[in-house]
Amino acid sequence: MHEASIVRNVFEMLQEAYPDKYKRIIKVQIEAGLLSNIQPILIQNAFEALIVEEPTLASIELEVLLLPIMAHCHTCDKDFEVKRHKFVCECGTPSRNIVQGEELQISRVEFLEN
Amino acid sequence: MSTPSIPKSNRMPVGSVQCDNTTLNLLKANDFVAKAIREKLSDVLVINVCSSPGSGKTTLMQETGKRLSDKLNLAVLVGDPETDRDAVRMKEVGINALQIVTGGMCHIEAQMILQALDHIDLAGVDLLFIENVGNLVCPAAFDLGEDIRVTVLAATEGDDKPKKYPRMFLTSELMVISKADLLPYVPFSVEAVTQDAREVNPTIEVMTISSLKGEGLDEWCNWLLEKVAEKKARLATT
Ligand SMILES: Nc1nc2c(ncn2[C@@H]2O[C@H](COP(=O)(O)OP(=O)(O)OP(=O)(O)O)[C@@H](O)[C@H]2O)c(=O)[nH]1
Numbered sequence A: 001m002h003e004a005s006i007v008r009n010v011f012e013m014l015q016e017a018y019p020d021k022y023k024r025i026i027k028v029q030i031e032a033g034l035l036s037n038i039q040p041i042l043i044q045n046a047f048e049a050l051i052v053e054e055p056t057l058a059s060i061e062l063e064v065l066l067l068p069i070m071a072h073c074h075t076c077d078k079d080f081e082v083k084r085h086k087f088v089c090e091c092g093t094p095s096r097n098i099v100q101g102e103e104l105q106i107s108r109v110e111f112l113e114n
Numbered sequence B: 001m002s003t004p005s006i007p008k009s010n011r012m013p014v015g016s017v018q019c020d021n022t023t024l025n026l027l028k029a030n031d032f033v034a035k036a037i038r039e040k041l042s043d044v045l046v047i048n049v050c051s052s053p054g055s056g057k058t059t060l061m062q063e064t065g066k067r068l069s070d071k072l073n074l075a076v077l078v079g080d081p082e083t084d085r086d087a088v089r090m091k092e093v094g095i096n097a098l099q100i101v102t103g104g105m106c107h108i109e110a111q112m113i114l115q116a117l118d119h120i121d122l123a124g125v126d127l128l129f130i131e132n133v134g135n136l137v138c139p140a141a142f143d144l145g146e147d148i149r150v151t152v153l154a155a156t157e158g159d160d161k162p163k164k165y166p167r168m169f170l171t172s173e174l175m176v177i178s179k180a181d182l183l184p185y186v187p188f189s190v191e192a193v194t195q196d197a198r199e200v201n202p203t204i205e206v207m208t209i210s211s212l213k214g215e216g217l218d219e220w221c222n223w224l225l226e227k228v229a230e231k232k233a234r235l236a237t238t
């Protein structure tokens, strides 16, 4: 799907956020909620393809963390995990109040000290 | 690749490492543009129409245009990976339409809408439809600055889609079951699909229509008129 443009985006964003330290990045962690429809393996493939174009990226490790879907139940006043896309708490209350699962973000960057 | 690749996790760390825990939202750029669209189109009701390819979106737009032409001023932005056929089809029935060719991309991004707004005359327009690229996956993640998202599901696609593509149904206010004239010929349960959709999204509205035979189109048009009126009323009070 659009994994290729996402990976490209990641590095553009890092370049912008860390203009001085960009060249020393050794690891990038991406958090993808299960609702973001991101496939970690496709992210890796897209990254490998980008490395062919930009060989300097080859020293960077890219990790994709998938986050489960969590919603908040008003009745129980607690968060519950949405399994098999059933947005209903175990107490029976339906909820669309999603507290986790839609994110697609860079969550951690590691740099080599110079 | 030229060098045999060593699994990256097996590489030796060299020197000491400095970490930065951060939150750089990869969809932030899109959300930022979507917000700009919302501000720009504060007096137009914008509806993002999503579905699989061929569910009958363009046909529904055509029928809507014919039925509502004397009641409101309608415009359509239609996205397709290639060709301007859908915009041509809509213009043929007198709809103010503009094609967005995504160049193979599987979804429309807010930036494409913002740019398209410079090429379509929206003076006096009450209702702007965005016909998204046929795809139930990727468009779900991209806010286009719409007020309402509608998912069209054709009777011929099978009644198992809400659970397979939950994010789309989760973010939609209305599910339109299209091609209802074919219901007698295909194994598709409106009741089962409604139940599944409501397990994903308890507040989703459901409507059954046939653009070919006209069934349900009055209900659809009345729903649109109501939503346009609601937005106008909201605007008047702010
Ligand atoms: N039987 C029946 N066929 C329909 C109906 N609405 C549309 N179709 C047919 O379904 C096919 C696809 O319709 P379109 O309106 O082009 O569908 P679309 O969703 O715009 O397609 P894409 O933009 O390519 O994703 C056409 O052959 C239409 O004639 C309907 O209510 N009943």
Ligand SMILES: [Mg+2]
Pocket (backbone or CB within 6 Å): B057, B058, B059, B086, B131
């Ligand atoms: Mg179409």
Ligand SMILES: [Zn+2]
Pocket (backbone or CB within 6 Å): A073, A074, A075, A076, A077, A089, A090, A091, A092, A093
């Ligand atoms: Zn509960």
